Amino acid sequence: MADAGNRSGTAPPISGGVTRARVEAGLRRRYRRERRFRLYGLASVLLGIGFLVVLFATIIGNGWSAFRQAYIRLDVTIDAAEIDPEGTRDPGVLSVANYPALLRAALLEKFPEASGRRERRELAGLLSGGAAFALRDAVLADPGIIGTTRSFWLLADDDADLYVKGRLPTGDDGEGGRLSSAQRGWLDALGADGRVELRFNRAFFTSGDSRDPEQAGIWGATKGSFFMLLVTILVAFPLGVAAAIYLEEFAPRNAWVDVIEVNINNLAAVPSIVFGLLGLAVFINFFGLPRSAPLVGGLVLALMTLPVIIIAARASIKAVPPSVREAALGVGASHVQMVFHHVLPLALPGMLTGAIIGMARALGESAPLLMIGMVAFVVEIPSGPLSPSTALPVQIYLWADSPERAFVERTSAAIMVLLAFLLVMNAAAVWLRNRFERRW
Amino acid sequence: MGASVQERGSRPTPEVSRTMSTSSREMSARAGQEPATTVGDITARDPVMTVRNANVHYGETHAIKDVSLDVGRNEVIALIGPSGCGKSTFLRCLNRMNDTIESARVTGDFRLDGQDIYDRSNDVVMLRARIGMVFQKPNPFPKSIYENVAYGPRIHGLASNRAELDDIVYGSLERAGLLDEVKSRIDEPGTGLSGGQQQRLCIARAIAVNPEVILMDEPCSALDPIATARIEDLIDELTQNYAIAIVTHSMQQAARVSQRTAYFHLGRLVEVGPTEKIFTNPSHKLTEDYVTGRFG
Ligand SMILES: Nc1ncnc2c1ncn2[C@@H]1O[C@H](COP(=O)(O)OP(=O)(O)OP(=O)(O)O)[C@@H](O)[C@H]1O
Ligand SMILES: [Mg+2]
Numbered sequence: 001m002a003d004a005g006n007r008s009g010t011a012p013p014i015s016g017g018v019t020r021a022r023v024e025a026g027l028r029r030r031y032r033r034e035r036r037f038r039l040y041g042l043a044s045v046l047l048g049i050g051f052l053v054v055l056f057a058t059i060i061g062n063g064w065s066a067f068r069q070a071y072i073r074l075d076v077t078i079d080a081a082e083i084d085p086e087g088t089r090d091p092g093v094l095s096v097a098n099y100p101a102l103l104r105a106a107l108l109e110k111f112p113e114a115s116g117r118r119e120r121r122e123l124a125g126l127l128s129g130g131a132a133f134a135l136r137d138a139v140l141a142d143p144g145i146i147g148t149t150r151s152f153w154l155l156a157d158d159d160a161d162l163y164v165k166g167r168l169p170t171g172d173d174g175e176g177g178r179l180s181s182a183q184r185g186w187l188d189a190l191g192a193d194g195r196v197e198l199r200f201n202r203a204f205f206t207s208g209d210s211r212d213p214e215q216a217g218i219w220g221a222t223k224g225s226f227f228m229l230l231v232t233i234l235v236a237f238p239l240g241v242a243a244a245i246y247l248e249e250f251a252p253r254n255a256w257v258d259v260i261e262v263n264i265n266n267l268a269a270v271p272s273i274v275f276g277l278l279g280l281a282v283f284i285n286f287f288g289l290p291r292s293a294p295l296v297g298g299l300v301l302a303l304m305t306l307p308v309i310i311i312a313a314r315a316s317i318k319a320v321p322p323s324v325r326e327a328a329l330g331v332g333a334s335h336v337q338m339v340f341h342h343v344l345p346l347a348l349p350g351m352l353t354g355a356i357i358g359m360a361r362a363l364g365e366s367a368p369l370l371m372i373g374m375v376a377f378v379v380e381i382p383s384g385p386l387s388p389s390t391a392l393p394v395q396i397y398l399w400a401d402s403p404e405r406a407f408v409e410r411t412s413a414a415i416m417v418l419l420a421f422l423l424v425m426n427a428a429a430v431w432l433r434n435r436f437e438r439r440w
Numbered sequence: 441m442g443a444s445v446q447e448r449g450s451r452p453t454p455e456v457s458r459t460m461s462t463s464s465r466e467m468s469a470r471a472g473q474e475p476a477t478t479v480g481d482i483t484a485r486d487p488v489m490t491v492r493n494a495n496v497h498y499g500e501t502h503a504i505k506d507v508s509l510d511v512g513r514n515e516v517i518a519l520i521g522p523s524g525c526g527k528s529t530f531l532r533c534l535n536r537m538n539d540t541i542e543s544a545r546v547t548g549d550f551r552l553d554g555q556d557i558y559d560r561s562n563d564v565v566m567l568r569a570r571i572g573m574v575f576q577k578p579n580p581f582p583k584s585i586y587e588n589v590a591y592g593p594r595i596h597g598l599a600s601n602r603a604e605l606d607d608i609v610y611g612s613l614e615r616a617g618l619l620d621e622v623k624s625r626i627d628e629p630g631t632g633l634s635g636g637q638q639q640r641l642c643i644a645r646a647i648a649v650n651p652e653v654i655l656m657d658e659p660c661s662a663l664d665p666i667a668t669a670r671i672e673d674l675i676d677e678l679t680q681n682y683a684i685a686i687v688t689h690s691m692q693q694a695a696r697v698s699q700r701t702a703y704f705h706l707g708r709l710v711e712v713g714p715t716e717k718i719f720t721n722p723s724h725k726l727t728e729d730y731v732t733g734r735f736g
Contacts, residue, residue, distance in 0.1 A: 330535070
């Protein structure tokens with residue numbers, strides 16, 4: 001009876017037929033609005049993809065050629081009188097001998113028409129300074145070749161390399177030009193002879209920084225970044241997760257905790273260069289840690305990522321459904337057991353995703369590293385978190401700032417490598433999320 | 441009755457969107473017109489739990505008002521009443537689950553075997569090991585079926601080796617009437633079971649700890665008649681050793697499984713007594729309306 005009264009009281013005042021008419025009248029407009037909204041969404045996605053394509057096209061277009069490097073084949077006579085006049089074959093003597101003279105001689109033999117001082121210098125300039133070292137290494141490895149004439153593939157100079165790749169503008173001939181017309185002619189002749197070849201640029205991936213673009217590589221910066229991220233993850237992840245668990249599960253609800261929460265959120269918004277200044281003041285000036293060291297860089301980046309990790313970890317702890325907590329408490333689990341047996345396993349994928357995204361941000365960060373001296377010119381490959389080094393983004397900054405034209409393509413190539421690392425890290429985050437997709 | 445129907449029917453629409461606090465105030469105002477005392481005998485012959493003057497507030501909402509009730513040993517007590525009257529809230533007071541809700545404030549005297557369960561000296565972990573609970577919504581752990589049941593015994597150290605643990609797990613699943621269905625997939629996630637199977641898994645999980653009192657919040661609301669009958673058989677069997685408090689919306693179920701029935705209305709315990717009496721000859725008008733289906 002009560003039900004009946006209820007129903008008659010709230011029944012719609014319009015009959016079914018009227019409803020149909022009204023819905024029909026509005027339906028077309030409704031669908032039109034939805035279509036329009038979908039179009040807006042599609043347009044913004046396409047715009048985003050467009051920008052991405054332009055960005056990638058520019059970077060790859062500029063950088064792909066850096067993965068190949070020009071080499072010149074020369075028949076070098078390893079003159080015993082020049083490098084080992086006493087015939088001792090003593091490695092000490094061999095390693096300091098005048099190999100550039102051998103190369104100059106070989107070039108002159110090929111192009112005897114180069115006579116003047118300047119022309120000879122230009123001729124020698126076709127080869128990189130690193131070519132002599134390669135020759136030395138070959139002799140040291142096998143002193144038996146002394147006195148013979150061998151054919152060597154030798155590293156070309158950066159401008160010669162650019163010319164071979166067709167990346168040197170033809171306009172800047174003559175006085176101010178990077179490559180004289182004579183040099184261009186020699187290179188053309190060598191090329192016609194089959195003595196010029198573009199090969200895979202291994203040095204780019206295996207060597208450290210250098211003043212000569214053709215000898216510069218990203219391995220030093222990559223290792224520096226690796227040591228830095230290692231320090232960052234080792235410091236920031238445990239600290240961040242512990243802080244998140246404490247704040248989410250154990251902290252009393254009072255004003256102090258509110259202040260801490262607000263400040264963690266504020267910290268996430270602090271510009272990264274401020275963290276660099278903090279690192280300079282605290283780790284280097286106060287604790288006396290070495291400058292330019294990945295350890296300090298890692299600590300600074302850890303401070304920077306900590307709030308990000310804490311916020312992500314707290315969000316994923318919050319996302320664990322209360323029913324799971326109740327179930328655990330209901331069978332008599334203590335609060336700590338509930339947290340560690342049930343909440344953490346469910347929250348872990350979210351925490352890891354947050355951490356990886358934080359790491360990716362740290363990997364791309366350069367401003368705070370400038371503050372702590374990681375912007376130094378470091379040729380040596382760092383051997384540990386305490387040896388001086390740079391990081392990938394800083395290396396990009398340094399190269400982008402260099403006057404040599406050949407650094408342009410290397411800058412883009414380094415950006416490609418950095419982007420590849422970032423993509424891999426983001427893919428790992430997505431994979432983790434899908435792999436441990438929570439099912440309940 | 442007619443007047444009240446009229447009043448409900450003619451409510452202006454904005455009333456629907458009234459705030460929580462307003463409606464709760466209205467609730468207490470109405471409750472004020474009803475008898476403050478409970479009709480019937482609140483005591484049990486051999487009480488294992490006694491509750492006196494329980495009051496629960498959720499912030500502004502006064503969800504349980506002055507409820508006193510005993511739960512007897514080897515007895516099933518059914519808690520019935522319209523939706524939102526506080527049955528779950530009352531049940532959750534008994535094993536201190538309301539502690540986990542920040543806004544909840546519980547007062548009153550709750551005793552298990554004569555000991556105050558809200559007293560500092562009484563450990564809440566121990567309490568929940570002694571008073572098991574099956575929740576209104578099935579909530580298996582996102583772990584394997586085996587792990588779901590084994591978790592309680594494991595953290596309480598009830599089994600000294602794997603064979604004993606296996607016995608407990610398989611025995612509990614058997615008693616909950618689930619073993620035949622899951623025997624072949626015992627290592628698959630418990631969350632992959634159907635709703636009814638999940639609820640039986642939760643029952644198996646609760647009885648695996650071997651508690652003294654079992655609180656069941658609508659354990660059969662997601663079950664088909666066959667599974668329901670099996671759970672009711674289990675409840676019958678469990679009464680030999682345990683006390684059971686069960687919330688149910690099914691009068692038939694309350695009549696079938698319980699010895700005593702308590703009728704809640706708007707946070708008050710209106711009437712309590714032997715199940716037979718409540719269903720055949722209730723003393724209070726509200727109880728009569730409810731059990732004869734004229735309310736709710
Ligand atoms: N966590 C909470 N926070 C605030 N109010 C709550 C909370 N849980 C329950 N309440 C309120 O307390 C009152 C009693 O709720 P309770 O869940 O005990 O009802 P119930 O009798 O179990 O209803 P049902 O039969 O629908 O399960 C309701 O008014 C409800 O809105
Ligand atoms: Mg309920």
